[in-house]
Amino acid sequence: MKQIVWCCLVAVSLFACKPKDYTKYTHDPFLYAKTVKQLNDVVLQNNFSPVVASRNYAYANIAAYECIAAGDSSYRTLHGQIRHLPQMPRPAAGQQVDYQLAALLSFVKVGNAVTFPEGVLMDYYEQLKNGADSAGMSSDMLDATVAFSDTISATIMQWSKKDQYAQTRSSEKFTVLNEDGRWVPTPPMYAQAMEPHWCDIRPLVLDTCTQFMPPAPPKFDLSNKNSAFYKDLMEVKTTVDSLNEEQKHIAEFFDDNPFKMNVQGHVMFATKKFSPPGHWMNIVGIAAKKAGADFNTTVAAYTQTSIALFDGFISCWKAKFSSNTVRPETVINKNIDPEWRPFIQTPPFPSYISGHSVISAASAEVMTHFFGEPFQYTDTSLVEFGIKERSFKSFRQAADEASMSRLYGGIHYRCDLEEGQKVGYQLGKYVVTKLELKRKSSSAVQATQPVAAR
Template sequence: MRTSLLNKLTLGFLSATLMISCAGKKENYQSTLHDPHLFSKTVKKLNDVVLENNFPPMIATRNYVYSTIAAYEIVAAGDPAHYQSLSGQIRHMPAMPRPADTAVIDFPLAAMLALTKVGNAVTFPEGSLMGYYDELLNMADSLGMPSAKINGSKAFSDTIVATIMAWSKKDNYAQTRSATRYNVTNEAGRYVPTPPMYAQALEPHWAEIRTMVLDSASMCRAQNPPVFNVTDKNSRFYRDMMEVKQVGDSLTDEQKHIAEFWDDNPFKMNVSGHVMFATKKFSPPGHWMNIVGIAAKKAGADFNTTVTGYAKTAISLFDAFISCWEGKYSYNYIRPETVINQVVDPEWRPFIQTPPFPSFPSGHGTASASAAEAMSSVFGDQLSFTDTSLLEFGIANREIRSFRQAAAEAAMSRLYGGIHFRFDNELGAESGKKVGELVVSRLKMKK
C-alpha cells in the first residue's frame, strides 16, 4: 500500500516536472521565434544576399516585394480578426491558400520560412538563403517546438510560397530580360553614359513590369522638367546646372556626410591609375528596408505590425521604381556631370559616382518619398530614431526626426552628391509621395 502510494506520488511528481519543463520550452520557443527582431534579422539576410549579388535598385525591389508579401499573407491568415489578405486589393493577386488546421501552424515561423524561400527563389545563385532556412527550422526544434507544429508550419508556408511564386512569374520580368538596350544618341540634352565605367543604361524597359497598386506605370509620372537650355543663363535649367557645380565645389562636412550616407550605390567602380575595383553598399530600397527594422524596434512594434511595415514599404518601393523608370526613359534627361563637362568644366566630377541611367526624375527622391508615406502609416509620422544602416560600410550614423524628413534629406543628398539637378529631386519626391499615398489609401492591411 505504502509502495503503491509512493509510486503514485513519484509518478505525479514526474508528470508535474514534465509539464513544467514543456511549458518552459513552449515559452522559450515563442519568446524567441515570435520576436519581431528575428523577423528583421531574416529580412537582413535577404538584404545581404541582394547586396552581394549587385542587384540594381529596381530589381532589388522585386526581391523584397514578393518575399515580404508572402510573409504578410501568412500573418494575415494567422490573425484574420486584425489583418486582411492583399488578394483582391492588389487586383491581379490570386487568392491565397487558407490553413486547414491552425493548431499545427506557428505563424511567425511560417512567415519567416516563406520570406526566406521566396527571397531565395527570386535571387541568385539559387540556394543562397536555404542555409538560413535550415537554421530557422533547427532553431525551432532546439527550442522545443513540437515536430508536428514545425512540419505544419513548413507545409502551410510552402503553399503560400508556391502561390506567390506562380503569381510573380506573370509580372513581365522574364520578358524584359531580352528587351532591347537603350539607344545612345547625340541629341542635345539627352542622357549618355557617364564615367568612369560608361556603362549601358540600366533597365530601360522596367516600366513594363506589372505594378502592384498603380493603375499604370505612368499614373504618377513626375511632370514638367525644365527645357534643356545652356545658352540662356536666366533659364531654370542653366541656373540649376550651375547650382550643382557651385554646391559641389564648396561642400561642407555635413553635406558630404549626407551625400555619402544616402549614396547607396550598390556597385561603385573605383579607379586608381590602371587599377579598377568595385565596392558595394545597400541600394536605396535596401537602405529603406533596413530602416523598417530600426523603426519597428524603436516603435516597439509586435511581430505582425513589423511584417506589415516591411510589406507595405516594399510595395511602395516597387511601384515607385516602376513609376520613376517610366519617367526616366520617357524624358531621357541628361546628367549634371555630362552637361557641366560639355559647357562649363571638362574636368569636373561629382562628389559621388553618377549611376548609369537618365537623370530625371531622381530615383532616390521618388522611392524615399514613397517609402516615407508607407512607413508613416504604420509607425507614425513623428517617430525619431538613429539610422545605423551604414555603420557596416564605415559611414557614421544619422539622427532621423521622421520618415518624411529622412526622405527629404535623401532627395537633397543627390544635389550634394552632384548627380542630380534640384528639379530632379523635388519633382521626383512629389511623384513618389503620390505613389506612397495611393499605396496607403488603396491597401487596407490592418483592420
C-alpha cells in the first residue's frame, strides 16, 4: 500500500513539474477572434460611425499583423507595400519574444488608443498578459514580448496620426442644398451628413480616393415615367410595399445600423447593432474558425479585410459627396406619399453609391482570396440582437445579399447597388493584387515557436 501511495506521489510531482505549454493559449486563433470582438463591442457601445469604425479595425489589425510578420518569415511586412507605412522596429537582440502574444497586445493597445472612453480595453489587455503568465510563459519572455509589442503599437499610432483624421474633425460643415435631386436629412433623426470629408482621409492601398469612381448617377427626373431615375424610384416603393418574409429577414440581417432611432408615439429610443464593417469583421472570425486557420493566417485575413473596408469607405464617400444624391424616402414623401416609410431607417448621408455594396463586395474578394470559393458558412453575427442566422455558399453570395438588402430596406436605388458592387469588386481585387501578405516562396517556414531577435 505504501508503495502505491509513493508511486502516486511521484507521478503527481512529475506532472506538476512538467512545463506548461503556454502556446496553447497565446497561439489560439480563436483568442485573436475573441480579441477583435472586444474592439467590436467597444465600437458598438460607443456609437462609432461605420467609416470611423473601419479606421479603428484597420490600424489595430495592422499593428497585430506587423508583429506576426516580424516573427514569421513566410509573411511580408506591409512596409514598402503601403507606401507611407514606416519600417517597423525589431525586438532587442537576443530577446525571446512570443510574436502571437505581441500581436494580441498590439491589437488591444492600438484599438484602445483609437477608441474611447480612455482605457476602455486595458482591463482586457491585462487579462491577456495574466493569461500568458498563468499558461506558463516565463517572466523574461513576457517582459520582452510586452516591450516589443509596445514599440510596434507606438509606431503604428504615430503613423496613424498623419492620416488627416484629426483635421477632418474640424473641417467645414457640410452645406445642405434644398434642391430637387440633392440629399437632405431624413426622418426620424434628421441628422446632419455623416463624415462628409472622409474622402480626405489618407488611403492605405489606393493611389487616390478617385481611383475607382463610378459613372454619374441617373439624372433626377420625375416628369418622364420612362426615365431611369423614375423607374429606380418606383422600384424602391413597390419593393418595400410588397416585401415577403425572406426579404424582410435579409433587410434586417444586413441593416447593420449602429444607432437606430425608434419612434413610438411621443417616445424616442435608440437600439444598436454592429455597423457594416463590424459585421464583416465578425464574418472573418466565423470563416477562420470553420477553415481551421492557424493564428497567423487568421491575423492576416482580418488585416487584409480591414484594409479593404477602410479604403472602401474612402472611395465610396468620395462618390457619395460628389454626386450628393437624394434618398428615395425624401422623393417619395415629397412627391408621391408623405406617409411612406422605408422598411429600415435611412442613414444620414447621400444615396449614390451604396456603402454596404462597396465594402461587402471588397471584403468578399479578400476573404475569397484567403478561404476560397465555394465556402459554405453560417453567419450568426446577429443572433445576439435577436435576428436569426443566415447561411451562405460563398462570401460573394453574402455580398450580393448585403447589397440587395438596401433595396429591400427601401434606402437605396438599384443603380446605387449595382455601381457600388462594381466599385467594391474592383477595389477588393486591387487590394488582393497590391498586397502580398503571404510570401509565394514555398521554402519559407512558419515560426510556430518564439524566436530570438536576429
